[in-house]
Amino acid sequence: MNTSELFYSRMKSAWTYAMRIIRVIIGGGGTPLILGIVLIALYFAYQQFLAWVPADFPIDFMLTIPYTLLVTSSRVRTWVKPADLVFLLPVETQMKPYFRASLTYSAAVHLIHLGILTLLAYPLFFIMWKSNLAIVLAYLFFTLLQVYNVLIEWWEMRLTVSLARNKIRMVTAGRFFLNGGTVFFFLNQHAAGVLGTAVGLFALGWYLRRQVPVIPYPWHLMQAQEQNIRTRYHALAGMFVDLPRLKTPVRKRKWFTRFLPHWSTQTASAYLFWRAFFRKSELFPISIRLIIWAMIFIAVFPNRWVVFAVYLGCVWMFSVQLPSLAHSQQYPIIHKLYPLPPKQWKQGLRSIGLVTIGIQTLSIALFAWLAGAMLLTETMLLIAVGGILTYTISYFYLPRSKQQKMA
Structure with a gap:
């Protein structure tokens, strides 16, 4: 049995499905326009x-920092399925x-990511070394480091x-620390380090080998990691298009859920949404x-x-995903045994939107001020804009999206 053919068959099937989603995203609504605006702003x-x-x-x-994170997180994609625990175990x-x-x-995938990072960092490399040959040699060195980390990840x-x-x-x-030291010493051209x-x-x-x-x-x-990878990619694509829900693992996270009675304002819908937010959704x-x-x-x-x-x-990116908490497939039994009035479902989604989006906007604005990217007056203005956005999204966008998700 040539099992490598099975891997490439699964790879082809997964990429065919991914390309269909990408084509839908590219041709759908104002997504390309919004992404284009963001990319142009980042370019300038x-x-x-x-x-x-x-x-x-x-x-x-x-x-x-980015090179160390990239080479250390050398995730191995196996496309192992739940049924493989039974059918592939004999072989x-x-x-x-x-x-x-x-x-x-x-x-190969990690080397593509490494190449993209190197292209983005090329101006910084040139400022530091003033030599294209040195940049090419750096990429070759990081290539060896990346491939070796993929092997170590597999052995782990x-x-x-x-x-x-x-x-x-x-x-x-x-x-991680050994990779960080290797990258840092190489960038400083410290041969002994x-x-x-x-x-x-x-x-x-x-030793690991x-x-x-x-x-x-x-x-x-491998099956759990593959499920997590699919869930993350599915959640990312779900920011742009509606996709069928995947089965996601439930995580206890008791250190958050113990505070739910205080956060949920004593309503069943809010309690349900907060619980799904922390334990089940991405x-x-x-x-x-x-x-x-x-x-x-x-x-x-x-x-x-x-x-x-x-x-x-x-x-x-976060707001377009938040209505998925109200999807009827998220709570099929509760909808049948404990139907709630539409007003309470809207109130629950509105409350979680106010807290989560508010924390997001406030933390980003305050960090921008602490990092010296904005003056205090500009930060206060940004916080005010964030408050308006939070209120508008929570009271107008989320309730309307909820009606479509719960339908």
Whole structure:
């Protein structure tokens, strides 16, 4: 049995489905226009930032962060399905070609991401080194580092069948610091530092490789990771087009849900929406990631126009996803056994919109002020605009969208 053909068949099917969604997004409504406006605003802000960069600006440190994150998060895409735990388990000893193809595909995708990052960072590299040859050599070095991290990521996954997850997390943390040191020393052209951290990274990989068992493969982990990847991509595409819901895992998150009676204003709909927000939907991690990425953009490009573009972009990307909490498929049993009046459903969605969007707009505005991207008066004006947006979205957009989702 040539299991590599099975991998490429699944890859082709997944990309065919993804391309159909991308074509719908490109040809749908004002999405291309909004994205184009955001990209143009970021382009002009990037140009202003490059013109502003002083001679003593720590470009090496700024580039170390994205490159370290990119090479460390070398996720392996396996396309393992729930049924594989039954049907592929008997041929587990023949699955090596399948996972070899998976590693090849994953490495290729990560190298594309690495190339895009290098193209975006090219002006900064040129300011720092003034040499195109040095930039090419840097990309080749980071390519080797990226491919090696894909292998280590795969060995870490394989070791979850014999080691506790907290030990694997410690290994990943160590790999993150070794990658960060390697990237930083390379950008500073510190040969001894690069050699030391690279030897440490090689020793870590060599040790992990010796500990990896031949079988079994971590089927449950691969299936769970694949489900999480699909859910994230589905949530991202759902910002632009309506898609059928995926089965998402339920996470306890007791440290949030214990406060629900206070946040839900004692209404069943609000309690239900908050519970789904924290435990089942992808909206909670999406909201956190949007705030983090907004802060990174503002810290790297401290410009008022960047702040405004990122501000509007984050609010828009989160607001178009929020009505999915009110989807009738989210609570099929409750709709049958405990029907609530439409007014209460609207009130519940309105309350969660006021809190989540309000926190998002306020945190981004305050961070822009702390980062020096805006003056205090401009920050207060931005907070006022955020309050108007929060009220408008919560009281007019969300209730109207709820009627379509609950239909």
